[in-house]
Amino acid sequence: MPQDSFPSVTQLSYPLATIGPLPPDVLAAFNVAVFLATTADSVRHFLALQDSGSQIRDAVVALVRQLRSEDVTGRPFIVALSNELNAVRAGPARFGCIVESNAHLAALTLGRCVKHEIWTVADPVGWTRCFLDESARMDPAVISDAYDSVRRHFQTLALPDSKEIVAEIQIEAAKVAEARGKTIPKSTAAAARHSDDFRSVHWFGTDYTFTPTQAACIKVLWRAWDNGTPDVGQQAILEDIEVEADSKRLVDLFKNQRAWGTMIVRGGTSGAYRLAEPSESR
Numbered sequence: 001m002p003q004d005s006f007p008s009v010t011q012l013s014y015p016l017a018t019i020g021p022l023p024p025d026v027l028a029a030f031n032v033a034v035f036l037a038t039t040a041d042s043v044r045h046f047l048a049l050q051d052s053g054s055q056i057r058d059a060v061v062a063l064v065r066q067l068r069s070e071d072v073t074g075r076p077f078i079v080a081l082s083n084e085l086n087a088v089r090a091g092p093a094r095f096g097c098i099v100e101s102n103a104h105l106a107a108l109t110l111g112r113c114v115k116h117e118i119w120t121v122a123d124p125v126g127w128t129r130c131f132l133d134e135s136a137r138m139d140p141a142v143i144s145d146a147y148d149s150v151r152r153h154f155q156t157l158a159l160p161d162s163k164e165i166v167a168e169i170q171i172e173a174a175k176v177a178e179a180r181g182k183t184i185p186k187s188t189a190a191a192a193r194h195s196d197d198f199r200s201v202h203w204f205g206t207d208y209t210f211t212p213t214q215a216a217c218i219k220v221l222w223r224a225w226d227n228g229t230p231d232v233g234q235q236a237i238l239e240d241i242e243v244e245a246d247s248k249r250l251v252d253l254f255k256n257q258r259a260w261g262t263m264i265v266r267g268g269t270s271g272a273y274r275l276a277e278p279s280e281s282r
Contacts, residue, residue, distance in 0.1 A: 008073040009035045019170050022177050029081045030173040032074030033104040034166055036111035039067050041162035043114050047154040057144040064118060064140045067111045078104045081176070088175035093168055095160035103168035110160060121153045122146040194222065201263075204278050208259045216243040217253065221264065221275045230274035231267035 009016060010028040017034045043063045046056055078085075085102035093103040098113070100106040119127040123142045130136045143150060194201045198215035201208045210218055220240045224232045238245050238253075247253045250273060254260040265276040 008032075009070060010074055010077055017166055017170055019174055020177070022173055023180060025077065025081060026173055026176055026180075028074070029077040029085075029104055030169060032070060032077055033107035033169045035070055036067065036074070037107040037162040037165045037169070039063055039070070040107075040110045040114040040159075043067070043118075044154060044159060047151045052147055052151060054144075057147050060147070061140045061143050064115060064143060067115055068138075068140075071108065071111055071115075075108060078108060084176045084179070085172050088172055088179060093165075095165055096158060098160050103165050103172055106160075106165050107162075107169060110162065110165060113159065117153065117157060118143060118150055121150045194218075198222065201259075203259075203263050203275075206263070208257075208263060210257070210259070213243065213245050214254060214257060216240065217245070217250065218259075218264075218275075221273065225275040231269065231272040232274065234271050234273060237273065 009031040012027075012031050015022065015027060015034075016031045016038075019030065022030060043060055046060050046063070049056060082102060082105060085104055089102055093100050093106045095103075095106055095110075098106050098109050100109055116127075119130075119138050123138060123146070126136070126138055126142070130138060191204045192202065197212075198219045199210055199212070201210070201218060217237050217240075219242060220237050221230075221232055224230050234250050237243060237250065238248065245253055250264070251260070254264065263275060264273060266272065267274045
């Protein structure tokens with residue numbers, strides 16, 4: 001059979017469920033997981049209807065084709081993100097008979113469970129052949145021929161509620177995006193920037209200019225702040241190879257400099273200093 005051809009939801013620039021801004025790879029994995037969970041639920045919904053006319057059968061066949069297509073295209077996006085998704089969870093994602101390390105993977109599994117249950121009833125011989133021959137593919141058209149049997153079989157199943165899975169998918173994606181935001185180097189933000197020699201600095205709405213020696217000290221402090229380890233000992237600053245200071249105290253070096261006490265403040269331990277964002281200055 002020819003490969004199913006559907007535009008992948010990984011190409012969408014908007015989320016398929018309510019959530020804030022997401023990095024592109026997180027958005028792609030998010031959309032795949034939401035699509036698989038909700039589409040699997042749609043299949044179950046149609047199979048629960050008493051109507052088994054041709055339009056309903058065609059709708060189920062189309063949904064199964066989409067499930068298969070998105071599983072193949074989208075699974076790598078979820079797998080690539082799984083370590084980060086697992087890291088923001090307190091434990092496995094449990095939804096009835098489905099237990100995975102995260103809800104995104106649970107959506108994949110739900111989609112595969114739905115397909116498995118359909119193929120087992122609609123064409124058990126063909127389904128067995130797929131396990132023995134990786135190149136073999138199921139023909140969704142057989143679903144229509146065995147539709148009533150498939151519908152009766154699904155009435156006996158207790159599959160997880162996709163709404164619960166989607167809710168956890170939303171939480172996971174938001175937490176991954178938040179965790180990534182905390183690791184973005186602060187100096188890349190428009191709120192804090194500097195000239196190549198640090199003589200000119202824009203610091204959260206305020207512009208400062210420094211002497212060459214002061215600028216060299218700012219560079220040392222900036223490097224530590226950008227690394228997420230803002231406190232630097234006074235001696236370490238003054239003895240840095242780029243700092244040529246006669247003074248033995250930063251307070252003297254920055255005398256009459258308005259950045260002192262606002263942008264530059266004492267650190268958490270004696271003799272240490274740091275760059276302080278406005279909410280930290282004292």
